[in-house]
Amino acid sequence: MHILTIGVNYKNTPVQIREKLAFEPSALEQALTDLRNTKSIFEDVILSTCNRTEIYVVCDQLHTGRYYSKKFFADWFRSTPETLESFLIIKEDQEAIRHLFRVTCGLDSMILGETQILGQVRTSFLTAQQVGTTGTFFNELFKEALTVAKRAQDETQINDHPVSVxxxxxxxxxxxxxxxxxxxxxxxxxxxxxxxxxxxxxxxxxxxxxxxxxxxxxxxxxxxxxxxxxxxxxxxxxxxxxxxxxxxxxxxxxxxxxxxxxxxxxxxxxxxxxxxxxxxxxxxxxxxxxxxxRVHLFDIDDLERIVDENLEARRKAALRIEPLIDSQIARYSEWLDTLGVVPVISSMRRKALSIHSEMMKRIENKLPEMTEQERKVISKQAKSMINQLLRDPINKIKELAGSEHGKHAIDHFAEIFNIADEAKLSGDPIKGEKAKVLPDGQFEEDTRQ
CATH class of the missing domain: 3.40.50.720 (NAD(P)-binding Rossmann-like Domain)
Incomplete structure (x- = not known):
């Protein structure tokens, strides 16, 4: 899967063009749904403000994602991809992620460090989430974007320096x-x-x-x-x-x-x-x-000197924000690397529950006089034993999944536990089941036993 952002902003698109490329609030839900139903698109969020209109998508292939995202953009605004080509800014994968984080932190705003954009990104994300056009990737990505923007404000106080007269x-x-x-x-x-x-x-x-x-x-x-x-x-x-x-x-x-x-x-x-x-x-x-x-007089020059000083202070604060963004991108990248282990853990869970279920059936056949309380005790102890056996392997494969050879480690893990075929059938983590694993690596209780 890949992440793309396509759009226009104040840097390269004049206001007379931007105003024609803004999504009406009343039509935003329909736009989100139409974009999500576009070929190659799996998730989407639309950010539309007075200074920018950007669509963020998760797609299965970069070339088809670019083509159909640009086509949607042009079709929605009754234009053509060729007409919009000179205005559209396109960023892919790591560049798209960095762009989102910088936008949310106010580093890409007309007024450096302004905080209004944080609320606008949050609203855009929550709207998409409510409509149902976000999923595994964007739910995590936008959470990280909002987190780093809040950290930027708290740790650098970039907005404490006013830059309007x-x-x-x-x-x-x-x-x-x-x-x-x-x-x-x-x-x-x-x-x-x-x-x-x-x-x-x-x-x-x-x-x-x-x-x-x-x-x-x-x-x-x-x-x-x-x-x-x-x-x-x-x-x-x-x-x-x-x-x-x-x-x-x-x-x-x-x-x-x-x-x-x-x-x-x-x-x-x-x-x-x-x-x-x-x-x-x-x-x-x-x-x-x-x-x-007893008179204190300040004129426009006094205030502009303050604004210039504050703008310089914001620039220095912005330099301190970039490492925060780097750290948050690394965190998200590590999370992305672990996604491949989700189908494997899901398959392991199903196999463990199946073994537990078969074992309980055999015990019940051999001990038909067993009381309900005895059955619950045996079931609980059997599950505890399985959890203890699998806890370390599960935690280890989650750790290895984020390493340089994570994919090979996951493949070997699946082969060792004979779940390779089932793990492949479980599909892409963006559409498949999330592994129901407790924090310590244990599987949740099987309520059927």
Whole structure:
């Protein structure tokens, strides 16, 4: 079996193409089912976000898997493989596994180290699992991907370094003030930067928010979205006096807050400090204000320096994540190597249970007066003896299965115990029965005896 990923992402596909290649949430279950029913495909997961659309499949042959996966992709979006060829990224086996792990850890994201992708991968996997298009391989693979992504966050704190200006501004406030819950915040402007600032402020617990903008209806829409108040720009002096923190992000050609305007207001504030964050271009706040007492002024350059420092910190954290991914890939590869032993252990289980069953029948024929309690005791002891005899061989073959000569070891094991033919008949582990083996190598109790 082989693992393939085929798709498009923000790196090589413009948004006007990506938006046409996104799976509608309402059609995702049908898409998963159709892909699973495609020739050569045994398992599948579909990851569809604003920055990427990728299908992950388990296939029996690489060339047929590639062909039919690309055909499905093209057919679903009413295109042709030739049209999509220049955009499609295709990765196979170890490269596909590494790609999934890097995507889940946020190392392949537009914003390095972002954590939203972890939830998106989890949701995609759980959806596929619910639909029934995952199995032996992907159930284990995606579990490993989610595990390494959580480790990456916990061990490197890569997401602790904000790389958006608005988020950096709020993080700066938290570092300067601490808890923001009781702060009164005025946001001047109703554009995207103001919206993002409001979003991060509310996420940080701020409840006393006021939006001010030249166009009243835009201010009302934004304030309503974040449960804030609205104030006219003509009342700016009043709200400067009432506010602890002021965000300014407008396209005004002149300073909205000048040293001359602020001086008398500061006198009236007493000892209350004022934090001003100017994320407008051109600047909305006179830089000379920075020298005034009890005023802390930060402009876009200050914040971008923080963002640059944080981005560098994320890059360093990303370097620490790569070895975690290597370790998790090795772990999954070892697990893959042991899959060949599953049919052998299943056959051994059936043979052991058959021997136990035949032995109990012979004992019952020879001791017809045996009570039910005596039968249970003998059955239990017989099973215990079989378990003890097989425990070490079973554990040893599980260990050898992951070695360089694992396949030869499995073949010899099957020959020694005369189960080679039955093990072959049990089929591929992806479709066959899972061996019911207890942690110490014992077989589960036969409830028939």
């Amino acid at each position: 608005s988020y950096a501004a709020v993080k700066l406030l938290q570092d300067t003030i601490g808890v923001l819950k009781d702060q009164s915040v005025l946001v001047i402007g109703a554009g995207d930067m103001s919206r993002l600032a409001l979003k991060h402020l509310t996420s940080s617990g701020v409840r006393n928010l006021t939006v001010m903008n030249r166009t009243k209806n835009k201010a009302e829409l934004l304030a309503q979205q974040f449960r804030g108040k609205v104030a006219p720009l003509s009342d700016l002096n009043t709200w400067i006096d009432r506010s602890d923190i002021i965000f300014a992000s407008t396209s005004a050609p002149d300073f909205l807050i000048t040293k001359k305007r602020l001086a008398p207001l500061l006198a009236a504030r007493g000892i209350r400090p004022l934090i001003l964050i100017d994320i407008g271009v051109p600047r909305n706040i006179d830089p000379e204000i920075a020298v005034m007492d």
